[in-house]
Amino acid sequence: MNWKNVLRLISVDIKAGRLIRGQRLRRYREQKIFQYLEYGGACILGLAIGIGAGSFYAAVADPQLKTLFYQGARSLFLSLPSLALIFSLVFTMMGQIQRMGVRSSLQPPYWLPITWEEHTLASTLANLIGVPLAFLILLSLAIATVSIYLGQMPLAALTIFALMASAFLASTTTEIFRILQVRLIGAVYKSTGKAAVWVRFVGSMLFFVVFYVVWFAFSSGMGSVALIEAVAGAQKAVWFVPYVWLGMVLAAFMSGLLAHTVIFSLASLLFILTLFYVAVRLNARFGLYELPAITVSRGVYVPKVGFLGKLGFSSLESAVMRKDFRAFTRRRELMYVFIMPVVFILMPLMQYLGIYGRPVEPEPSRFLFAWILLVPGAIMAVMLGLMIIGEEGGSVWLFFSSPITARSLVKCKYAFVIILSFVAMLVCGAIGILVAHPSPDIAIALLIESILLILALGAVSLGAGIKGADFTEAPRPRMVRPLTAFVYTLLCLVLALAIFSPLLLHAVTMGYMPVPVPLPKIDLYVAVSISAVVALVITFVFYRIALKNAEEFLLKAEM
Amino acid sequence: MISTGEPAVKLSRVAKRYADITAVDYIDLDVKHGEILGLLGPNGSGKSTTLKMILGLVKPDSGSVNVLGINAEEDPVAVKKQVGYVPESPRLYEFLTGLEYLDFIGDIYGIEVSEKKKRIEEYLEALELEGREGDMISSYSQGMKQKIALISAFLHKPKLLLLDEPLNGLDPRSARIVKDLLRELKPQGVTTIMSTHILEIAQAMCDRIAIMYEGRLLALGNMKELRQKARLPGSDLEDIFLKLTGTEDIREVVEALLK
Numbered sequence: 001m002n003w004k005n006v007l008r009l010i011s012v013d014i015k016a017g018r019l020i021r022g023q024r025l026r027r028y029r030e031q032k033i034f035q036y037l038e039y040g041g042a043c044i045l046g047l048a049i050g051i052g053a054g055s056f057y058a059a060v061a062d063p064q065l066k067t068l069f070y071q072g073a074r075s076l077f078l079s080l081p082s083l084a085l086i087f088s089l090v091f092t093m094m095g096q097i098q099r100m101g102v103r104s105s106l107q108p109p110y111w112l113p114i115t116w117e118e119h120t121l122a123s124t125l126a127n128l129i130g131v132p133l134a135f136l137i138l139l140s141l142a143i144a145t146v147s148i149y150l151g152q153m154p155l156a157a158l159t160i161f162a163l164m165a166s167a168f169l170a171s172t173t174t175e176i177f178r179i180l181q182v183r184l185i186g187a188v189y190k191s192t193g194k195a196a197v198w199v200r201f202v203g204s205m206l207f208f209v210v211f212y213v214v215w216f217a218f219s220s221g222m223g224s225v226a227l228i229e230a231v232a233g234a235q236k237a238v239w240f241v242p243y244v245w246l247g248m249v250l251a252a253f254m255s256g257l258l259a260h261t262v263i264f265s266l267a268s269l270l271f272i273l274t275l276f277y278v279a280v281r282l283n284a285r286f287g288l289y290e291l292p293a294i295t296v297s298r299g300v301y302v303p304k305v306g307f308l309g310k311l312g313f314s315s316l317e318s319a320v321m322r323k324d325f326r327a328f329t330r331r332r333e334l335m336y337v338f339i340m341p342v343v344f345i346l347m348p349l350m351q352y353l354g355i356y357g358r359p360v361e362p363e364p365s366r367f368l369f370a371w372i373l374l375v376p377g378a379i380m381a382v383m384l385g386l387m388i389i390g391e392e393g394g395s396v397w398l399f400f401s402s403p404i405t406a407r408s409l410v411k412c413k414y415a416f417v418i419i420l421s422f423v424a425m426l427v428c429g430a431i432g433i434l435v436a437h438p439s440p441d442i443a444i445a446l447l448i449e450s451i452l453l454i455l456a457l458g459a460v461s462l463g464a465g466i467k468g469a470d471f472t473e474a475p476r477p478r479m480v481r482p483l484t485a486f487v488y489t490l491l492c493l494v495l496a497l498a499i500f501s502p503l504l505l506h507a508v509t510m511g512y513m514p515v516p517v518p519l520p521k522i523d524l525y526v527a528v529s530i531s532a533v534v535a536l537v538i539t540f541v542f543y544r545i546a547l548k549n550a551e552e553f554l555l556k557a558e559m
Numbered sequence: 560m561i562s563t564g565e566p567a568v569k570l571s572r573v574a575k576r577y578a579d580i581t582a583v584d585y586i587d588l589d590v591k592h593g594e595i596l597g598l599l600g601p602n603g604s605g606k607s608t609t610l611k612m613i614l615g616l617v618k619p620d621s622g623s624v625n626v627l628g629i630n631a632e633e634d635p636v637a638v639k640k641q642v643g644y645v646p647e648s649p650r651l652y653e654f655l656t657g658l659e660y661l662d663f664i665g666d667i668y669g670i671e672v673s674e675k676k677k678r679i680e681e682y683l684e685a686l687e688l689e690g691r692e693g694d695m696i697s698s699y700s701q702g703m704k705q706k707i708a709l710i711s712a713f714l715h716k717p718k719l720l721l722l723d724e725p726l727n728g729l730d731p732r733s734a735r736i737v738k739d740l741l742r743e744l745k746p747q748g749v750t751t752i753m754s755t756h757i758l759e760i761a762q763a764m765c766d767r768i769a770i771m772y773e774g775r776l777l778a779l780g781n782m783k784e785l786r787q788k789a790r791l792p793g794s795d796l797e798d799i800f801l802k803l804t805g806t807e808d809i810r811e812v813v814e815a816l817l818k
Contacts, residue, residue, distance in 0.1 A: 404636070555618070
């Protein structure tokens with residue numbers, strides 16, 4: 001293994017971030033300070049946490065509290081390898097998901113004298129760069145510092161070693177998953193033929209939903225102390241699973257079982273080496289595997305005479321909308337738009353149905369219904385609006401070179417955002433009605449409110465999506481500049497509150513929400529009418545802004 | 560509104576700078592209706608920027624661009640309706656099939672349904688894409704993607720074709736079809752401006768050749784006029800090109816590399 005090659009490949013991966021950071025490409029100069037800022041911040045924070053916790057321990061006079069703190073710290077050390085494994089697994093998988101579907105700039109340079117071992121090691125380590133590495137640095141420094149106060153330096157050293165090994169183990173697992181999923185998808189394409197597009201869509205949706213639900217259930221379903229205790233306890237119960245062996249090393253060391261410590265350490269090392277070997281072999285076998293072509297249609301070509309045409313869209317506008325529909329159902333990096341609303345329904349529902357271990361509520365609340373009906377559609381409108389122009393990526397030259405006007409561009413993109421958000425809202429509303437059985441008055445009022453939110457927020461985010469469009473595609477598509485997305489998401493939140501405030505006022509005056517003083521009642525339909533006026537004014541103003549932004553966008557069509 | 564008395568494309572004192580780099584340096588160029596003009600020049604000489612300015616994709620810093628009697632800055636949409644464009648590295652929607660992409664292009668240019676079907680089928684057959692038209696473009700080779708990009712440019716029967724390296728990656732049969740097609744479109748008044756690095760193609764196909772270097776128009780004319788300008792009677796385009804661009808020191812470069 002040529003270690004210099006590994007370092008060179010990792011350095012290429014780090015540099016791929018330049019495209020994401022959106023620096024000017026001509027006469028490029030690296031801003032080292034920004035490149036290492038997150039790691040520097042992690043160092044400072046880790047030291048601060050370590051010193052803070054250590055000083056607290058040193059200052060505590062009560063021996064009982066001191067023992068409790070000491071035991072707590074040991075318990076935390078014990079659970080850290082498994083927690084780091086889960087955390088690294090989630091982040092490296094998320095990194096892979098974002099890269100999927102994009103022709104990566106970091107294809108294996110198979111024509112260069114680089115071995116698959118070097119490539120796999122570089123890829124595995126590069127997966128950890130960024131948030132996972134900063135997190136590891138933070139934890140390691142905090143552990144090292146606090147261990148000086150606790151007098152547990154050997155245990156801290158072993159914990160840090162186990163943390164690093166866990167992260168590597170997680171990244172190797174992700175690497176194996178990445179290679180296998182490419183091969184598996186190839187097999188699915190071949191066996192499903194024309195249905196491959198929909199099999200891929202449904203499969204990806206299911207994968208994302210399960211992934212997010214497990215992650216949210218894991219991270220928000222219990223408190224941090226309960227989580228640490230649960231992990232530490234579960235480790236012992238499933239000691240035969242190789243992924244917890246690093247935790248078992250620490251458990252054995254703490255119990256003074258030297259032989260067990262050595263056995264679990266060697267077993268962990270062997271497991272990591274075996275997984276790495278598997279990743280190398282899989283890469284050598286399938287690393288250059290080309291996915292088979294997906295054949296979507298066969299037979300005689302029959303141009304579709306559009307249904308959209310009957311709704312008043314020109315052939316150009318209908319064509320763009322049809323193209324966008326295909327993009328969102330075929331490009332995996334865009335599919336998460338559909339996942340967020342699903343997750344936003346599942347989270348409160350799972351909580352309500354007691355899946356997180358909390359007691360089942362006796363009666364479904366009005367707020368549960370309001371949440372299910374209002375939030376998914378509105379979120380979808382905001383997300384779609386922000387990304388609907390930037391998702392064009394490098395193919396945007398076609399918009400610049402084709403006879404599309406600003407009016408047509410805004411009309412078809414806005415209509416697409418609204419239609420898809422309406423569909424999400426209707427599906428969520430139906431689920432909400434089945435679960436919460438709201439009164440017809442509440443159901444109708446919230447349905448109208450949801451439509452108003454979608455109309456207004458769709459216009460706001462579309463204007464922002466045009467202004468802040470970012471066509472960078474590698475190593476992952478950006479679609480919208482992060483600052484624009486952040487500012488306009490906040491603006492959408494404020495405007496949503498402004499639209500919804502008459503209904504909130506109605507809820508307060510009707511006594512649905514507790515208030516110290518009784519207030520005169522506001523009729524539901526008066527509240528909805530005021531809300532409608534506010535929403536329509538916002539929609540009108542921001543649609544005009546979107547038009548103006550589109551005119552500028554098409555005029556400054558420089559690629 | 561198209562005035563046939565005027566040249567198909569007229570560039571007057573057009574300049575474009577990117578930061579401290581001059582991409583196009585005050586060029587004047589008239590292209591006649593039905594003419595095939597070749598744009599030659601080394602990498603970075605301003606060919607692609609010139610093509611983009613004609614289409615209105617890049618706004619010139621100074622000067623004016625008139626295309627088919629329309630000011631490209633004042634009415635870019637009217638210009639785009641009349642133009643077929645193939646960029647140097649066309650990025651297509653890879654999630655669409657070849658057929659879906661061409662159908663999309665047909666709708667973008669408002670081609671009537673039966674006419675669109677007829678033209679798409681003809682082009683797919685001519686360029687040997689039949690049988691693969693239902694596959695996603697992501698699975699196409701570079702040459703197949705280039706064919707799709709070329710069909711997209713021809714589909715709406717444009718009056719002006721702007722082609723940046725149009726024969727990139729094409730197999731000999733398809734390249735021949737495209738060359739013959741461009742020649743056949745000439746009598747119908749279709750103007751073609753194409754940039755290429757393949758000098759033999761430029762010499763064989765183009766009525767006139769414009770040689771660009773560092774954003775400037777060094778020479779413009781037919782082969783006879785270019786030979787006169789370079790003072791190289793009887794020589795081919797390669798010698799003329801190397802002499803005019805001052806890059807004829809090939810022998811010394813090769814010898815230095817072999818040391």
